[in-house]
Amino acid sequence: MRFDYFEPTSLDEACGLLREGAGARKPLAGGTDIVIQLRRRAAQCQGLVNLKRIPGLADWSCARDGGLHIGACTPMRDLETAAAVAGGYPSLFEAIRVVGSLQLRNIASVGGNLCNASPSADTAPPLMVLGATASFRNDDGGQESVPVEDFFAGPGASVLGNAGLLLSVDVPEPAPHTGDAFERFTPRSAMDIAIASAAARVTLDPDRDHIEAVRIALGAVAPTPIRALRAEDLVREKEPTPEVLQQAGAAAMEQCNPIDDIRGTAAYRKELVRILVVRVLRRAVERARGDGGTETP
């Protein structure tokens, strides 16, 4: 495993280095995916462009009324240990908390988790339900933003071209009476990869009886993380009764498109989706009502 190594100190310099590489150079944030892939010879590249010396890329902030701003290279552990994230965006907190190990999350970045574009990327479903946008430099050096749900193009592929760079992920401040939750299923309680995962966010009406707005996203059950739009339609404007949540779970199960692999069969994944969607909806509703706290599963 040998490669050229670059440490640009500006975005222009980094994009220039990637453009010169014409696909043979890859950006390096935490390195917890790319270094392993290179060592296993599962990925090939002639150069790594370390982004962590570029000012601002590893900064994050959480402002009242300003939402959550996550620089692409922010270590996951920085967000995990921030009370503002656990309290304000519990689905994201719950997803980060199960990625790899603590020692990994001190290195691994949220941006890298998205750019690696694994169908099972744990931070993707919560960021999708939270309405986050990804801001990036495109191949031509122009700046663009897309909703995180439009960031993925397939397993291991995103909207970033050879010279594109993710800059930040921005999560808007949640509306009142809103709650969100994330769950994933793994056979082990630590150091594992999701067989299936789900996140939901619900906004209740002021009387907290009906669901006004809802988003549901699924991980590891399609070529990319996906929204479960039909399931959302079934619960919107409804009272969140157990029956309604069950219908949403069944609809999400029908909508996903999992594969058989070493971690589980497609049929098993579908069954998990049905259960996980009910659970995340129930917990999101509890949180929206203000009686769910921020417990972890």
Place this chain on the structure above:
Amino acid sequence: MKQRYVLRVNGRDLEAEAGAHESLLDVLRERLRLTGSKKGCNEAECGSCTVLLDGRPVVSCLVLVPDAADRDVVTIEALAEEGVPHPIQRQMVEQGGVQCGYCTPGMIMSAYALLRDNPDPTDEEIRFAISGNICRCTGYGKIVKAVRAAALEMKEQSGNGGAAS
């Protein structure tokens, strides 16, 4: 192509010639001969290579050496003072938390970072802190017990008499 890197390891500036593709773990072990940090999986699964980088526990197998340059690295070699083992080290031995010993340095570094930030952890907090350190011998019970005993001992040593804060 090799380059010269300066690493601040255990409070000393050490120079190493290494390629940019080399991991902090390999440089510590192979070039600086600090072999306390162990190489298990080399893929961030096992935690036996855990060291502190700028005070934070990391898997040194995935840190490329240029990323560690000019930053503070603390390895297991720094814990004993003048030949006297750190309370976590001694309790790991006393409580039977060490069997084959391969996971032990990484386990201790994770526990060390935990007790620095949280001197009085619950068993659940201990288990969470070491959840990235895999042990195939002990079943973890005695390791948790050792960390708990070390926490108590460190609290007594710090002169607070162990009184609850």
